[in-house]
Amino acid sequence: MKIIIGLVFLHMIKTFELEEIVDTTLILRSTITLDCKYPGNETVIQIHWAKVNGSLEEVICTIHRSYGNYISPKYMSRLSYVVGNSSLDLSITLRETSKVDIGIYVCYVTVFPTGTMKKVIAVQGDDFGHILPSSHQVFKKNSKITLNFQNTLSGDVNKVIVQKFANGKMSLVTYCKNSKPGRKSLSYGFDFIKRSFVNCSDFQNVTLKIHQAAIMDEGIYQCHFWSDDKNQTISVNVHIQTTGLTSMSTFALICGVSSLVVLVIFIIAALCLVRTRKNRKIQAKQVNVSFNSTCPQLQIDTADKEPTYANFTPNSSFSKSWT
Template sequence: MDYLTFFLVILYVYKALCEEVFWDTTVKLAENMTLECVYPSMNTLTQMEWFKINMMERESIAIFNPTYGVIVRKPYADRVYFSNLTNASNDMSLSFHNASEADIGFYSCSLHTFPHGPWKKMIQVVPSDTFEVAVPSTSQTVSELGKNVTLTCQPQMKWQLQQVMWEKIQPHQIDLLTSCNLSQGSSYTSKYPRQILSNCHQGMRRTFITMPHATASDSGLYRCCFKASTGEIETFVMRLTVTEGKINNHYILFMVGGAALLLLLVLLITIVTVISYKRRRRRQKRGLFKEYWDTPYKSANNLRSPVPTNQPSDDTGEDVYVNYPTFSRRPKTRI
């Protein structure tokens, strides 16, 4: 390796280490998986290409040109295909079948458009056992279809904030919506296929995202993540539900009242069950005590019976009376 090449390699590594790299989407490895790449604008597409990033080089996977069609490289020819490819489509998603651990890594969807020029989306594929699982939501927002939806988030920590991120959580992937570097007051908006508005400025303690004209596909889990200058991280998860038609307040009150009545019914059933169980236990204890008390009393009465049921007789035919001993208490002698 000559000095010029070595210098360029060092420069590339230094640049990569200094730059903050954002992965727009994290995908869980699956036998059949899709790497989504949807260009948010309807500009004219001149050419696009999929790459797999290996260290400092890019491995070409597939190319699409509206004039010349599709070319899939030999190592991937039988395993990948464009999911929704048409000449008028802006969906350049790449699907895998029979994917394996060899497909774990980083991918790039690179487009060239006219007149805006290049556009790129970064995707990482991670093992299924390391894919991050979303925690249950702590709040819920309901909105009508077509309305502007705003989700807000405020940290509890008192440390100086360094970074704020918003993500959308799905069972198979996590999409980065926006990231704000508070120390510089600069933001990064990912290649999410819909418009996301957010705030980003130095010293802010409250963040929000706004989605204009909400659709049914906007429903789901959203997470905001705060990172302090000390390295501490605080996250909040909220659920958004976009409904068709107007939200009926009476219906909401009916649902809340129904839930309260159901809870009350469960409590009443529990109380009645406990009371019945205690009463049954008391009856059982009384029965055992009565049986214990009556048993020696009946035995004593049988011993004091003066005449047996079948009286014996002598040879003359006359009845013979037998004197049974009687039981009496001795007087107590005081010593």
């Protein structure tokens, strides 16, 4: 299964049957993850990773459903498989990288009954530079992302490429070009094959739609238009909100709720303190009252009964308690 995949590194490699365009471009770091997630639901039989060296492909590792795993001795000490939430995550991680790791990598995925697909990844030493988007759009999670790119070129456009920039990675979304007079060819990047749709029938106005927006869809999307003598690039920053509020509203709400919680806690603590002090004063007052009321109560009782007990002689034990 032949797939034409993105425009970042254009290489003529003898091992490839066609002029290949790269799916994803990464910036070299001390640790890099070569991402390869199969977008379909078919059964994966084998995954094969290779690095292109001149006219040859150097084997990195192979994962087979029945025969197990193989890692080249050259990569054994610094390669690990990415443990994802799905068995369709076929990514690998390289540690302790250096300039020798710059180049082109290919992930071959053999599935039943589709056949073999491949994803081409380029690792480069230079950064992408600063990208300034011309507009900003917000979409709700699980909604449909719709982006319209309209160029202002005067000449006929013969090629359109849409790319996504996020987290130090550049991924191809789609590639449209005039293959024959009156006919256009359309190809999708490996990560967008199953979940996006591009209408490039009119090169003057290209529409991109992505189904069920997720956090991973955040980033800057660039649409490049090429004519015979000019080109134009349009950039849109896409943000995915997980609630019904915008990011600024969410931030303000969080700050407001936090302040309210702190205020409520302070008020409750103050009321508890005041109540505690009040209870202590009441208890102290009750003790004093109960103590001081003993003698008057006896005086009142004896006063009421004075005619009857005029000649009463107090018990000696009782008298001792009040001497």
